[in-house]
Amino acid sequence: MISYIIKRVIMMIPILFGISILSFAIMYAAPGKPAILNLDPEIPPEVREAQAERLGLNDPIPVQYMRWLGNVSKGDFGTSYARKMPVTEMILDRLPNTLLLMASSLFLAAIVAIPFGVISATRQYSMTDYGVTVGSFLGLATPNFWLGIMLIMVFSVQLGWTPVGGISTIGADFSILDRLRHLILPALVLATADMAGLTRYTRSSMLEVINQDYIRTARAKGFRERRVVYKHGLRNGLIPVITMFGLMLPTMIGGSAIVESVFNWPGIGKMFIDATFQRDYPVIMAITMFGAILTVIGNLIADILYAVLDPRIEY
Amino acid sequence: ACGGNDAPAEGPAEEPTEEGTEEEATGPQAGGTVVLGTSGEPVTFNPLYSQDSASADVIDLIHASLLESNEELDMIPMLATDLPDISEDGLTYTLTLNEGVLFHDGEELTAEDVKFTYDIFKNADYTGPRAGDFTELESVEVVDTYTVQFNLSEVDASFTTRLGYGILPQHILEDVPVADLEEHMDYNRNNPIGAGPFVFENYVDGQYIELSAFDDYFDGRPNLDKVTFRVFADTNAELLAFETGEIDWMILPATELATAETYDHARISSTLALRYDYIGWNNDRAPFDDVRVRQALTMAIDRQLIVDSIMDGRGEVAHAPASPLSWAYPDSVTEFEYDPEGAKALLEEAGWTPGADGILEKDGEKFSFEILSNDGNVIRRDIGVIVQQMLGEIGIEANPRQMEWGAFLEQINPPNYDFDAVVLAWGLALDPDPTAIWHSREIEAGLNNISYRNDTVDELAAGNKKIVDQDERAAVIGEIYEILAEEQPYTYLYYPEQHILLSNRVEGFTHHPRVNMYKVNEWYVTD
Amino acid sequence: MSQATENKNDVLLEINGLKKYFPIKKGFFQRTVGNVKAVDGITFSIKKGETFGLVGESGCGKSSAGRTIMRLYEPTEGEIIFDGKDISKLKERELLPYRRDIQMVFQDPFSSLNPRKTVGAILKEPLSVHGLHKGKERQEFIEQLMEKVGLNPSYANRYPHEFSGGQRQRIGIARALALNPKLIIGDEPVSALDVSVQSQVLNLMKDLQEEFGLTYLFIAHDLGVVKHISDRIGVMYLGNMMEVASKKDLYHEPLHPYSQALMSAVPKSHPSEKKPDRIILKGDIPNPSNPPSGCVFHTRCPKAMDHCKVNIPAFREVRKDRYVACHLYNDEPVVR
Amino acid sequence: MVTKQPLLDVRNLKTYFYKKGQELPVVDDVSFQVNEGETVAIVGESGSGKSMTTLSIMQLVPSPGGKTVGGEILFNGDDLLKHGQDRMFKVRGNDIGMIFQEPMTSLNPVLTIGDQLMETLIYHKKLTKKQAYARATEMLELVGFSRIDEILGDYPHRLSGGMRQRVMIAMAMSCDPKLLIADEPTTALDVTVQAQILDLMRGLSDKFHSAIILITHDLGVVAELADRVVVMYAGQVVEEADIVPLFDKPLHPYTVGLMESVPKLDVEQERLTSIAGNVPTPDNFPKGCRFVTRCPHAFDRCAKEQPELIEVEAGRKVRCFLHEGGYFA
């Protein structure tokens, strides 16, 4: 197992390598220069030129790539053009926020989706099942940004239960409760689509499991339905669901950009969007790489969990 | 490049004046916090390098400058005791500083600091955006602790407006090489020390910037204890935060006026902004190289209707490339009223006649072109489609196209200049010098990206900065404006209003057309 | 080393030392870390018009052998001499003519027919691949074919799921017959069928063999079935051929201890029948990726001797037309 | 022959499936008895309703879709159908053990053998973990395992088919059931392994004296194990007899056909006698005798009327007009 994990981690390297080359190429193929070279019309061309020279933007792209790679291998992602800060610092400032949001959403999605999926499967074609089905499809079909605004209007403005946005009350000391109040709506919005998808997935996985021979065996042993479903069925049913989590990560990182904007959540999603528009190359590259690493790690964790849950998988 | 979104930023300038504040009967009270909504992340708190309004807003609170502009856009003294004493030849500016001005760390601000600050602009290693402002500045001399003298190589009538940059503390920054100053985060971001009314406390990326009152501010301690900027990424969220009382102050988009008007706990302050919006025609390209065509295009666009529909009527139709707020704005210029029939006639005169499909034609060429705007800007996008319809009514086919900002700039600027028409805006500097935009030498690499050429304008523009007398200079600039109004290289659309939504608990606010954080030291809260 | 004792011309298929190893790949670079020795050097021959039965326990390599002979798998080693020509090393393209001569009937009547094709289309495919019976003639040919295997030709435009298991197996047989092959390899063609249907199909296969002079390689694990249909039988264990003998010899007197165990394991056919000395084998079939040393059967063999663990017994003709790989028969003279 | 009350008495059992408004009589009026210590085999081709009969006894008919709609299942004289599921939770796995055909898939892949064995004991017999472990060890020993501790901690996928089937048997027997239902326990296994399992089952039934219902389509297996045989065809019992008489002289044409279809090892046959046609599916059962479409002796009446299952001699029943009124062919 350990050696499997090590191998997988090593395997990440070429993937990350491929991603870095791809994104570098795309980034430089993009029309438009880094905003820093564009923003102020009054900067004389010589100053702009000097700026470009200083940032090494006049070198051939492969040279720039190699330089970037060299720096990254030393742990240096460079300095943001637009924000003038070390990129690593920028990301480390915000990454925890994004991770918190994503983790909460995943958690929320899981604790809602799995029970609903199971109930839906065990009562196939019942009213409950139809209800869950329609509900989850609604979740799948609702645009994030719209849902976000709606929830703010209802829960923050009308009811005043939650703050409009942000991650904590400014000036207040840190408290779990305060953090939760800020977290709940964005996490919910980010989780909605995945929650729905996961419910569907759990349902079909459980349906599959429930028709398996070993479930019949469990029944023949005289166990009550609860025990049959939860002890013998669920663990098997969850195995394929686990892989979903790995696949959900990249879409979550993407979806977080919108949610972060709407809820003013200081995460890297919003930062990436800004960086893209400003052609802030070091930031774009760094976030892409962080996102990719996150995804790959997510998949790895999913695979490992898979192996943990399913004794048939042996590495 | 050009500022499509905002003005070429100027340094802040603040000084207490007694006009324009609406005083309550109870008078100002000390204490309290105001939370401001802001839509961008500040980049730097160093006034020599800031380019964005989010940074400028904070800088205006932290730093103090020699002079500042008042809400009438006149320069008034701030750290200086008076406006500069200008020598006969117009080449020497002498200023006297208030005594006992302290930086936040308790050191006194002296003429040495002023020299230190302005010397940076002249330093060859300076990487910031303002070097161009000081081409005429030859040297800065410290006459005595409180007197400083600026020596110019040429007369520059606009030089006074350059004296509004925050003064940096020499004792903190003297050892930092100028080349490294732009990225010197220890100061620029983490611990900016100025002599302004508020002390920088804390900046949490993506969330807020906290400032507190500077007890030893030379003009007296501000009324407020604390000012907090809260960063918003989305206007809807910002407005809702205002609605729930989480913030007290925000810039209100015209589209949300109706909502804001329903708020009992707030008021809206509106004033013309120092900017104008326009459609720029590529003067190098047919058919826009024909002045009659440009005039006809302007006549075919119902600008009042545009103002009414997308600005909710809050703005004025523009007729010249200047702001009515400016002292250089002429009493009258040629105005083209909405007159589609007249436009058609003018076009016919220029050889454009309706073809079989109703679209104007000349020599077999259809009158069809692209109106470019940047995406993400809803107002300009809407202008694009409105203009499309208006021009369509007189037989011109205009196709709006949106481009991502970076790509857009690359396409319309040197060396590409690849566009027919662009919807853009200019935020104006305090000094009305039109050279940078309209002089034909600016076509090559400057801001004259529509390739406007007029010898008279070139000539007048070249001389205007040498004219020290403001009225005289206004006349010359007025002449330029008249030509530009007549020739319509742009179709000037409108002067927009800026709206500020302010909680009723905040008093003492003065609305400055250009500076958001104006005289915040006079603000106070009533709860 | 050929076993053909009679006139070589009678031999249709001759397998010499055939091996099929499946590499076990691991890791990201798909390194081969070992081999599943599914078929580990088997030798036998089939005469024209005869039915050769191949029996053995699950996983002993019967299917692999069949598929390798069919050249669905690339042989690892050994010769497959068909009609006098070694086809073991031919390229896929060169194999095309042999794809007519050798056909296969599969075990699973459900999965051996493409569920998205009608019976007519399924039967048409071999013809169109080989460009046989063009146009109208093709339709007629297919109808005849269906009749031959006892299917109503009017069902040609129905889908496999509309047929019962036995009927599907008939379609499979018809498809194999379409190209007029010389050899048909049946990989457990009746194992999935109910007894009453199984007997129908067995009868059909026998009849067709007579009619077309077919040669069968018949793979099965049901000893009764194999006995019924075969002329000669090979017994496989863990990739190796243990014994080859005529049906009569094998059932009358199995020589190899494994064959003996296999025969004794067959349930009685009548309750009052006495089966005195049933040999119950201990343990399970070893893993073919790591077969035991010496005789592969020694781990379970009731008669195992010490040197069985070390020495691999030769596969020899110990009596006339009887080949066995067992040290028990080392003393018997090699029949020449 | 049998005077005392049978252990299991199935009377006129009817289990139907409902699909698209169609009623599918997959188990139609099935009756038979199982006495203590007796092994009764149910034979018949695929789809004849063998499994559904036993699932009905266990009340595990797949639902929705299937339903036991009539009849009585007297277990020790007590009609199981009259009680609710609650009663069944005590009967299943405890009084009646069950083994399924597919040893590969009938064990839960994510639970260890030990877990699965002990679970039943803890659940039904309220044993402590320790006691359960001891009992599990004992059971595995009984079904011929060595290295038992290892096996108990192992997952099913590491075991071969024969081993898994032995685990299944150990599991079914662990609560000392009075009745063991074995649904094709050896079909998926190799002959040599099958021999091993049959041997084991014979030994166990002798030892524990539990009755067995053995479902199979393999007459050889029947000959090995059964005391009595119930032959099913298309959801109905067509013949019931003690083992020897049945093999000596099958009465129902279907039984005859079935026995003749099997290739014999001891006699040389050029051709096999086979039953024409296919087993009808429940949505297409013939109106009269369900075997009429395939019966070589069918006559007019067979197509119109359903024959009854009649006792033609003590312990011998057959459903065929040919044997009506004691007529003996």
Add this chain to the structure above:
Amino acid sequence: MDAQLENHGLEVKDNQILGKRRSLLSIIVAKFFQNKLAVIGLVTLFIITLACLLAPYLAPHDPAYQDLRNRLAEPSSTHWLGTDHLGRDLFSRMLYGGQVSLYVGFASMLGAVTIGAVIGAVAGYFGGLVDAFLMRMVDVILAFPNIFLLITLVAILQPSINILILVFALLSWTGTARVVRGEFLSLKKREFVLASRTIGMSNTRIIFSQILPNALGPVIVAATLAVGSFILAESALSFFGLGVQPPNASWGNMLTDSQSITIFRNAWWYPTFPGLLILITVLCFNFIGDGLRDALDPRVVEK
């Protein structure tokens, strides 16, 4: 009755099982129509699609015509669903916007599914290094934070409907590829594939005429779901100003244009109707996909 046939146990009445003639398709259709939600979805979607296609005949107004003096007018007899912030008729824009949204959804789906099916088929059938290489490629694209790439690409390539579709297709084939590959891995071991090889059929023909039709079930399901997700994706991109460009309407950009508190409060019809249509359409596609999943389940067909 032919003696030969009788010997083989065949009788004319042998085929009760064949009594009713039901083709594969008819079974699938019948199964599909048993699913009420799926049928509702199909019918609704059909009506929506038809209405959009007939927009030139149905739309009461020019969708681009701005009645600037009649902005944000509430639903009335002239403007059935009211007008937008530029006084354009919402109903007409919804019809025309539907053309765009549905086109984006369908075309992106076709692109993604085609690429995915071919790559998945090749990877699954040939296995080995080809498979390893293609799957690494999938990993790279999957690990790429998608929406980021989307924004970058759309920004680079200029927002236009077709570019949008291209980008969607290029980024979204991975799911289909994985599904198809999985299907191929199991299908290629099925005996009918071996049978095709025994008759000498070429690989290409085996892949495309033998296996692919059997792998289409999950692909079709994925495809229906994809259409919905692309419609949503377009609206998400519109949120960043990168979706379908004006003056073209799409449901997505209509919805994002209406994201203003003032409009929410004072002109509820503006966000509500496009939002509802997106919701309904995506819902329909999901219902249909779900119905197809059951209907196309091979196990069900084979029973």
